Amino acid sequence: MYSPPVIRKELVAASAEPLVLSLLAKGESYGYAIIQEVKARSEGKLNWTDGMLYPVLHRMEHRGLIKSRWGESETGRKRKYYSLKKDGKLAMQKHHEHWTLIHGVLSGLKKEQYV
């Protein structure tokens, strides 16, 4: 019988952008905190290899969805903080629409016992 891994890597990769956008919608944050929050909210099931987050963040920054600034933590450690831009908010809304649609279709099919 087919037994999928915790969450397929394709799905993890596809969910990275909407998750990062949604987390940054709450306020500016930095890479490590983003990873920790995703792990906590998914109860460790959505386990990114931490390093994969940074290419995603850099790509989103180049696309004008988010912006970054260097700052210091309360302990004095240098950090790169990311925050959402206007286009990022719009992109997040689109992601929410798409994921809600997919969720709705799956839920509907499940209710009809096709899944």
Next chain:
Amino acid sequence: MFDLEQAIADWRKQMLAAGIKAPVPLEELEIHLRDEIELQIKSGVEEERAFGGAVAQVGPADFLKTEFERSKEFLSWSVGSFAAMPCNRVIKKHPVGFGAAIGMLMGIVIFAVGNSLIPDYLLLKAINAVQSPLIPVVNWIQGPSRGWGPDNAGICKLLLIMMGYWALIGLLAGFGCRLVSSRNPGKST
């Protein structure tokens, strides 16, 4: 005896050897590594194991290199990379103004080419054709008594009109770009 700073320095060397560039993104990865080590140590893990765990968590150098290269590939073919250039940042931020500026530039170029290539009698016709929709405006500005000819004043006016026409087209194109980008936020193609 395990030396954490030396271990981090060795890790940096491995990353650099694999092609991860400094200061960006290597510095950001190192901060992440240090955060993870700190968290593990606080939770009672000994330094050496904390370092090993954090390195595994950040990911091997080859994997990171591949991920960053994928990101660069994406940027190299997408309009997103174009947006990374200062010129295109201006386009993205001020598409209407940029369109108008390009439009005015085109007006000047078209006028300059036309003025040097087109004989005077055809230029006169062109001036008349271009100014015809603007006759009421021209009359209002300078009075109906003075006509336009291919003299200096006429040429200046033609230049302004050409710049105005093309600036208008540029403005419309800019508005169009703005509209499309607001409907497809972050879309890179």
